[in-house]
Amino acid sequence: MSKTSSGTLYRGREGMWSWVGHRVTGVVIFLFLLVHVLDTALVRVDASAYDAVIATYKNPLMALGETALVAAILFHAFNGLRLILVDFWKQGTKYQRQLLWGVIGVWVVVFAGFAIRHLSLAFGGH
Amino acid sequence: MSAEIAAPRSQRIDPKYVRGPKSRSSFEMLAWLFMRLSGVVLVVLIFGHLIANLLTGTGINALSFGFVAGKWASPIWQFWDLALLWLAMLHGTNGVRTIINDYAEKHATRAWLKGVLYVSTIFIIVLGSLVIFTFDPCVVNSPLPQC
Numbered sequence: 001m002s003k004t005s006s007g008t009l010y011r012g013r014e015g016m017w018s019w020v021g022h023r024v025t026g027v028v029i030f031l032f033l034l035v036h037v038l039d040t041a042l043v044r045v046d047a048s049a050y051d052a053v054i055a056t057y058k059n060p061l062m063a064l065g066e067t068a069l070v071a072a073i074l075f076h077a078f079n080g081l082r083l084i085l086v087d088f089w090k091q092g093t094k095y096q097r098q099l100l101w102g103v104i105g106v107w108v109v110v111f112a113g114f115a116i117r118h119l120s121l122a123f124g125g126h
Numbered sequence: 127m128s129a130e131i132a133a134p135r136s137q138r139i140d141p142k143y144v145r146g147p148k149s150r151s152s153f154e155m156l157a158w159l160f161m162r163l164s165g166v167v168l169v170v171l172i173f174g175h176l177i178a179n180l181l182t183g184t185g186i187n188a189l190s191f192g193f194v195a196g197k198w199a200s201p202i203w204q205f206w207d208l209a210l211l212w213l214a215m216l217h218g219t220n221g222v223r224t225i226i227n228d229y230a231e232k233h234a235t236r237a238w239l240k241g242v243l244y245v246s247t248i249f250i251i252v253l254g255s256l257v258i259f260t261f262d263p264c265v266v267n268s269p270l271p272q273c
């Protein structure tokens with residue numbers, strides 16, 4: 001692959017960036033899940049130890065982290081559905097770019113809804 | 127630099143397109159299919175999980191040992207979480223396997239990374255399943271009134 005390429009149909013365009021985004025969010029969610037199952041396992045060991053760990057999830061800084069995690073999940077989910085459409089729907093490859101804008105649009109709306117609700121609950125204003 | 131590039135497998139390429147020799151194993155094809163089927167199911171499972179735990183009632187403020195005990199008193203939520211655990215772990219593991227194959231070029235490095243990956247995956251799936259199946263509302267320090 002040429003390092004000086006000034007652009008191809010794919011490289012450096014939306015198609016590549018959505019792939020990078022899908023990959024990065026996939027890994028982030030996977031790492032979270034490993035930790036998440038470990039801390040949920042405390043439920044089998046000691047109820048107050050579990051409550052103590054869950055309490056840390058309720059502070060404002062962690063609430064921002066949860067919001068970022070959900071942002072990643074929503075992107076991976078909607079973009080994943082787009083990849084599936086591109087593979088299985090006859091017109092998928094033809095409309096893949098429009099589908100990506102659809103993904104971004106739906107992502108903005110759902111994420112805004114989530115963030116408003118979650119942050120107002122976490123920051124105590126409900 | 128604006129060469130005319132036809133869509134893949136269209137026009138002149140289409141009629142002459144022939145597949146390579148059939149490979150002996152269909153594992154990669156099944157893995158590809160699994161990523162898509164599990165993806166569709168995971169959307170439902172994860173959205174349901176987040177709605178139940180973060181968006182309804184007082185959201186994150188309600189989470190506690192008692193909350194978990196309440197959910198897992200129902201076989202529906204037990205099954206929900208079990209399916210979520212298995213599908214998300216297998217989907218994520220297969221995804222990370224692909225990424226290792228893409229970036230780790232030395233054979234030994236790949237083998238090591240994948241070994242660590244598979245051991246962690248098995249550990250987490252077994253642990254998570256045991257936690258759901260052997261859940262005890264009256265575990266040490268349980269705040270529940272019936273204990």
Ligand code: HEM
Nearest residue numbers: 033037040066179189194197207210211214254255257258
């Ligand atoms: C910040 C967001 C999240 C919160 C607050 C949260 C909270 C919880 C809670 C309270 C439980 C206990 C059981 C239950 O309520 O059903 C649980 C279990 C579980 N969660 Fe989450 N969760 C989050 C995100 C996720 C995500 C994104 C995934 C999947 C990728 C996931 C997968 C699981 C699994 C598999 C279990 C069962 C664990 C086991 O078998 O021991 N969670 N989660």
Ligand code: HEM
Nearest residue numbers: 023026027029030077080081161165168169218221222224
């Ligand atoms: C919310 C529902 C989800 C959908 C619709 C979805 C969909 C997909 C699809 C279609 C692929 C592409 C597979 C391929 O290129 O052959 C993929 C890759 C991947 N997914 Fe998911 N997924 C979801 C949830 C998850 C979760 C919960 C995790 C982590 C535990 C995860 C981690 C990954 C990883 C690491 C990859 C590989 C990325 C790459 O090869 O670039 N996904 N996903």
